[in-house]
Amino acid sequence: MKRALIPGTFDPITSGHFDVIARASQLFDEIIVAPAASIKKSPLFTLEQRVALIEEATRDLPCVKVASFDGLLVDFAKEMGATAVVKGLRAITDFEYEFQMTAMNYQLSPELETVFIMSPPQYMYLSSSIVREIAQMGGNVEQFVPACVNRALKEKYATK
Numbered sequence: 001m002k003r004a005l006i007p008g009t010f011d012p013i014t015s016g017h018f019d020v021i022a023r024a025s026q027l028f029d030e031i032i033v034a035p036a037a038s039i040k041k042s043p044l045f046t047l048e049q050r051v052a053l054i055e056e057a058t059r060d061l062p063c064v065k066v067a068s069f070d071g072l073l074v075d076f077a078k079e080m081g082a083t084a085v086v087k088g089l090r091a092i093t094d095f096e097y098e099f100q101m102t103a104m105n106y107q108l109s110p111e112l113e114t115v116f117i118m119s120p121p122q123y124m125y126l127s128s129s130i131v132r133e134i135a136q137m138g139g140n141v142e143q144f145v146p147a148c149v150n151r152a153l154k155e156k157y158a159t160k
């Protein structure tokens, strides 16, 4: 069985993330979407909320599972029996950062393959922080996030 990990902070999952997950699910037998605790980023959504939103957004993709982690990606991949990491590549600005992480992960675990899936044009400039900013200022993010995330953002900012 070919199992791949899709790591990220997912604060929150966007349509761009979903696109990568859906396309990767055509290439691997099992996908584990892995939200990292990412405490340094001070996420808006708790880890439990991020897990729940990813689960709801991907519930129609049977080969997708969700499991959070809080350590080294290469260790978690080993623990999960994943042989590949899938990452989305958006604009050229992603390249330097992804290049560095892939090179370091390769040094730590050469048998773990990293696979990049290019974002389609409509998601090239999408990011979780830009979605949060638009939602916080009352803008409509419906086209950029799964429906459950749209609801969660409205609730979050209504109570803030």
Ligand code: COA
Binding pocket: 007, 008, 009, 010, 011, 014, 015, 016, 017, 020, 036, 038, 071, 072, 073, 074, 088, 089, 090, 100, 101, 102, 104, 105, 119, 123, 126, 127, 128, 129, 130
């Ligand atoms: N669509 C929309 N947005 C996307 C995207 C896509 N396809 N791909 C990436 N993004 C956005 C994310 O929303 C995020 O936006 P934000 O900064 O506005 O929140 C940004 O791009 C960065 O995303 P990502 O590359 O997933 O990084 P991350 O910081 O969310 O997560 C980890 C990075 C968790 C994968 C990485 O830090 C890690 O592996 N941590 C574990 C510790 C470790 O092993 N460290 C050593 C690594 S060498």
